[in-house]
Amino acid sequence: MLTSLTYAVVGLTLLVMVASLAYAARDRLIDDRLLAGLALLVLGLIAQVIIGMTRLSDLPNSETQATFVAYLVSLPVIPAGTGYLAIKEKTRWAMAAIAVGAFAIAVMTVRLQQIWAQHV
Secondary structure: OOHHHHHHHHHHHHHHHHHHHHHHHOOOOOOHHHHHHHHHHHHHHHHHHHHHHHOHHHOOOHHHHHHHHHHHHHOOHHHHHHHHHHHHOOOHHHHHHHHHHHHHHHHHHHHHHHHHHHHO
16 A cells, blocks of 8 residues: 555545535535545545555455455445435535545545555
8 A cells, every 4th residue: 555645545535524514514515626525535545446456465364355455445435425425415414424424434544554554
């Protein structure tokens, strides 16, 4: 895994989380800026999936590899799903869902880096 990519993803995730919480507090709907942030986040997560899958053989055992792949593959689904939910659901709770999803992405990305650093 690339440590710089992990930091960039976590930083962007926290930015999206704060922005969506601000939108929820002001009772605003999703707009192009927040969608662009989610799209950029998905691109970063897809890049992380590609890098992680190509270097998967560096992990020691199949149990660690399975956990690593499960985190990797599920990460890009979260911002795409919460973004779709926010477009369809026209309430402040859609923004809160994006914030919760962004927090989950940050935690899972840090955990991915921990798994990688522990075994490689």
